[in-house]
Amino acid sequence: MKECIKVKRLLSRYLDKETGDADSALVEAHIDICPLCKKELSELSRIKELILGKERRTLPEDYLVCRLREKIASEQYTEKRLSLVGIGSLSRRLIPVPVATIILLITFLFLISTGQQVSESSLEDNILSGAPVTTEAALGLILGVQD
Amino acid sequence: MNEDNLYIEQFLNGEEKGFEMLVRKYQDRALNIVYSLIGRDRESEDITQEAFLKVYRSLRSFRQRCRFSTWFYRIVVNMTYDFLRRRQNFLSNEGVLKRSVASSASPRDALFRKEKEQMIQEALERVPLKFRVALVLKDIEGLSYIEIARVLRCSIGTVESKIYRARQFLKAELLKSGGGAI
Numbered sequence: 153m154k155e156c157i158k159v160k161r162l163l164s165r166y167l168d169k170e171t172g173d174a175d176s177a178l179v180e181a182h183i184d185i186c187p188l189c190k191k192e193l194s195e196l197s198r199i200k201e202l203i204l205g206k207e208r209r210t211l212p213e214d215y216l217v218c219r220l221r222e223k224i225a226s227e228q229y230t231e232k233r234l235s236l237v238g239i240g241s242l243s244r245r246l247i248p249v250p251v252a253t254i255i256l257l258i259t260f261l262f263l264i265s266t267g268q269q270v271s272e273s274s275l276e277d278n279i280l281s282g283a284p285v286t287t288e289a290a291l292g293l294i295l296g297v298q299d
Numbered sequence: 300m301n302e303d304n305l306y307i308e309q310f311l312n313g314e315e316k317g318f319e320m321l322v323r324k325y326q327d328r329a330l331n332i333v334y335s336l337i338g339r340d341r342e343s344e345d346i347t348q349e350a351f352l353k354v355y356r357s358l359r360s361f362r363q364r365c366r367f368s369t370w371f372y373r374i375v376v377n378m379t380y381d382f383l384r385r386r387q388n389f390l391s392n393e394g395v396l397k398r399s400v401a402s403s404a405s406p407r408d409a410l411f412r413k414e415k416e417q418m419i420q421e422a423l424e425r426v427p428l429k430f431r432v433a434l435v436l437k438d439i440e441g442l443s444y445i446e447i448a449r450v451l452r453c454s455i456g457t458v459e460s461k462i463y464r465a466r467q468f469l470k471a472e473l474l475k476s477g478g479g480a481i
Contacts, residue, residue, distance in 0.1 A: 164463035168437060170444050199466050199473070203423070203438035207416050209330050209343070216326045216344075217319050220351055 155182055156189055163193050167200055303367040310358055318358070321367070322351050328440055329375045335435045336379050336428070337386075338420050346382055350375045365449060372440070372450045376432055383428065422472035426465050433458055434465035 159182045165171050166179045183190040302324075309317025329350055334343040353374050361370060423431060436447045447458045 161463070164466055165444075165459050168444070168462070170459070195470055196466050199469050200438060202419050202473075203434070203469075206335070206419060206439065207412075208327070209334050209340070210327050211330060211344070211347075213323065216348060216351065217322050219348055220319075220322060220355070221315075223348070223352060224355060 156186060159183070159186070159189050160192060163189070163196055167193070167196055301366075304363070307358060307361070307363075307367060318355055321354070321371075325368075325371060326351075329371070331439050332372070332375055332435055333379050335420070335423060335439045336431060337383060338424050342382065346378050347375070350378050353378070369446065369449045372436065372442075373452075376436075376450060380428075418476055419473070422469055422476060425472050426468040430461045430465035430468060433461035434469070437462055 159179055162171055162175050162179050166176060171179065179193075183193055303321065306317040306320045306324075309320075311317075326347060329347045330343055333346045334340065337343060337346075350371070354371060361367070423435075426434065433447055433451065436442045436450060437444075442450070444455045444458045444462075447462075448455045451458065
């Protein structure tokens, strides 16, 4: 029984011809006297045969080479075009920086101008409606200075 | 210098032919590994193509600390892992693949063979991936334990145990599906 456990661990390896001489001899001697381990070896061997006999896929000889050529050529063409217009790989990585800066700047200017209009109009509304307005604010409106 | 190194040398000297020779040599091997792992024709073809594209892009940085085949199989296995992680159930089963079935087989034999083939493939796909990979590299690609250990970056003992467990799983799965194949 103890030997069965040891041999069972070796069976798969034995089947793959990966055991040394001593282990191979041990397996062979054991399966001669142990029907259970012999059966196990025969089943493992059948499993191996099934996988070995599995249908193999083949690609038409130049099919993949042609597909790869096309793919590589198209990648190289894109790369070349980008570098021709001065957009190399480094510059492409750097593009987001100026773009983000410009977007931020435009947003900032827009917000400032909107804020200015809102506060100017609310001050004018206050003056026209007769609501109390501080002298400083009224002077600011006249001189075009904001808080 | 072995054949692969010669092709690599040609490629590094600017000859695309070197790369193409590597593709011709390894395309079916890669394809069969991927197919045995995922069981889908078209996707196996795409993964194989992507693996070669990766080789094309990185061959210049390949330091040759291991054999090209080891490095290449590692790429193939990793790309298959990535695919299986992303996999969804929309996959088709078409493709331009030819199967090496004997053309003389009668339609009845062909049908029987196809069913059996499908049963084995489905059983194989139910074997946990970590064990299945080792078994496929052994029985489909015929690598030795030491080569598998290098591809999977593990010990020979681990390879041995993975293959043994894969076979046990496969046996159980085939018995579950009727046991006719065993």
